[in-house]
Amino acid sequence: MSEIKLSAVHSLKTACSNCSVMELCLPLGLTGQEVARLDTLIVQRVKVKKGATLYRAGDPLRSLFAVRIGSFKTSVLSIDGREQTTGFHMPGEMLGLDAISNELHACSAFALEDSEVCPVHFSQLEKLAQELPSLQHSLNKILSREIVRDHDMLMMLGNxxxxxxxxxxxxxxxxxxxxxxxxxxxxxxxxxxxxxxxxxxxxxxxxxxxxxxxxxxxxxxxxxxxxxxxxxxxxxxxxxxxxxxxxx
Incomplete structure (x- = not known):
């Protein structure tokens, strides 16, 4: 995670079942037992200071990040070096989905305020999703929501x-x-x-x-x-x- 020094990060174990944005995040639609299994993938939650980078374009995919507290922006750099903001993300939303296709992040993510994320190791998430159809369905819904949001953005810019x-x-x-x-x-x-x-x-x-x-x-x-x-x-x-x- 770019600019996040793990030795200086305050990391705490948390439970999905106790999270205030559970109904907007990956656990959506999961049973209590299934949430407990997902919980085992989240070893810690990580604090990200305002202005710090969670990941940068070109970084390899290791984890998806559920925003627990705070907010983030994602952006890309144009050929001439100008920054283009691509999204703003709130608690309950996932960061890092852009890297699933080729296992490299296509954009960078910055904290807009002091924030916390729950890292979910992607390979472990994929494995658990194969065992839990409800988790795969939840992940599919999140991916679909991102696609629809992109479509809305294109329509807005055009019309x-x-x-x-x-x-x-x-x-x-x-x-x-x-x-x-x-x-x-x-x-x-x-x-x-x-x-x-x-x-x-x-x-x-x-x-x-x-x-x-x-x-x-x-x-x-x-x-x-x-x-x-x-x-x-x-x-x-x-x-x-x-x-x-x-x-x-």
Missing amino acids: MNSDERLAAFLLNLSQRLSLRGYSSSNFVLKMRREEIGSYLGLRLETICRGIAHLRDQGLVEVSGRDVRIHDMEGLKQLIAGCNRPPLR
């Missing part, structure tokens, strides 16, 4: 204008936070506006104008990184013309 992209992004965060028991209308952005712009394919000044437009319409107020959604239905209607739900 939505800048204000609609920003509205869809904020609505997506709202819905994902709500699933985790947080407020859907008041939350804090963990990422910088430049990173949002990179993810949405927009310049920083366009993001700033979009925030002002949403505020002027009485939909959303953004102060620094604090977000307050005033009109959830209005936000949904803004992107309804695209005939698709917001990003998953």
Whole structure:
């Protein structure tokens, strides 16, 4: 794990059955006995400091990482060295899926805040999934969710204008936070506006104008990184013309 010195990492044993995001993670749909078997693969949870790299593009696949606490961004570098943000990940989501195809990570993952992950050794996970069809089904659902999210992203970039992209992004965060028991209308952005712009394919000044437009319409107020959604239905209607739900 790049930039994570194991000697300096505070590692603790944890149990999937006691995790607050179990119902959003790999144990989804597993019985208590099956969760206990999955639990044996997670030797420790690992703290990752804000700004530290969990893995870098080109690193070999060793583990998948379930986000337990905090948040991460993934990114790739273009040929000319520019960073392109490819995703933002919350508790209950998996990191490292990009490396399954050729056993090398295609992107890098950085902690947006002090975070914790549960590493799951991939070869051991594959072996256990062969014995537990429910675990294989859960893994398939996670992989499918990533594919659908990529499709939604491509459709958004192709069909939505800048204000609609920003509205869809904020609505997506709202819905994902709500699933985790947080407020859907008041939350804090963990990422910088430049990173949002990179993810949405927009310049920083366009993001700033979009925030002002949403505020002027009485939909959303953004102060620094604090977000307050005033009109959830209005936000949904803004992107309804695209005939698709917001990003998953």
